[in-house]
Amino acid sequence: MPYVASRHNSLIAHVVTVVFGLIALIILLHLAFVLLEANPGNPLVNAIGDMANWFSWLFRDMFTIDDPKVRAVVNYGLAALVYLLIGGAIAGAGRRWRSH
Numbered sequence: 158m159p160y161v162a163s164r165h166n167s168l169i170a171h172v173v174t175v176v177f178g179l180i181a182l183i184i185l186l187h188l189a190f191v192l193l194e195a196n197p198g199n200p201l202v203n204a205i206g207d208m209a210n211w212f213s214w215l216f217r218d219m220f221t222i223d224d225p226k227v228r229a230v231v232n233y234g235l236a237a238l239v240y241l242l243i244g245g246a247i248a249g250a251g252r253r254w255r256s257h
Contacts, residue, residue: 170251177244184209184237191229209233212240 187209195202208212210217211237222228 167251170248173251174244174248177240177247180212181237181240181244184213184233184240185257188229188233190236191233212236 183205186205188200190205197203197206213233216232216236216239218232220228220231222231228256
């Protein structure tokens, strides 16, 4: 029975890692679109921007820097970093719990 429980914990840790990694990827894609001045009227650019804005709502206006590109790098980059750190911490805790 412990083998089954540990297998599920490992699966949950992998799912958490993938989900938080995908969120960070969406935010970083939006950041790349901003830096490369992608057409905001493009449906893909617009959809990625909407998702990135939704996921990073706490960070979007954290720092008010005059240069919009630098502001995007700082605010969205911080959001992506936080998602990666939280996902890694949750997955790491799940893996450590599995080993006990």
